[in-house]
Amino acid sequence: MVLAAILRSSSRNAVFSNLLRTTAIITEPQKYFVQFTKSNQPRQLFQATCIKPSLYDFSKRYMSGNHAKIWPFEKLVTLSLVGLVPATFITPNAVLDDIFAAIMCLHMHWGLESCLTDYVRPIIFGPLIPKIALLLLYLVSLGTLASLLNYNHNDIGIGATFQKIWQMEAETSD
Secondary structure, X not given: OHHHXXXXXXXXXXXXXXXXXXXXXXXXXXXXXXXXXXXXXXXXXXXXXXXXXXXXOOOHHHOOOHHHHHHHHHHHHHHHHHHHHHXXXXXXXXXXXXXXXXXXXXXXXXXXXXXXXXXXXXXXXXXXXXXXXXXXXXXXXXXXXXXXXXXXXXXOOHHHHXXXXXXXXHHHHO
């Protein structure tokens, strides 16, 4: 985690970008792929179409600002789970159960959305598949929230359910 913070902050620094630019080794791409025959005469297999190697500018202005606005709120939600989870399971009531359901669905949604953004990219799957995957994620997240809220209001709730599960474990171990 510390290494990630160091690398993230160093990539925003102009000195780091200049150092990377000056120390990078740019090699001449190979233009032909050849095969040597038994008589040691090279035979051209095919001509390669090489992309010119280039360096990326890691400065902050080229990063997307979409996630930067929601990141502090996401960390606040994650931090609130530290106190909310034990409070919901120790003292179950409708208010804590509803807050727990909403916060857990947000936390789950943001985690899975970052996975989709990282691994279901348009450059790999085309422009349609990532949009469908994101739409399905929104539907699953909303369905999960609706189901948990329905369970909280029409049944015993999340906290009371976990208390009953713990009571069953205590009864079976006796």
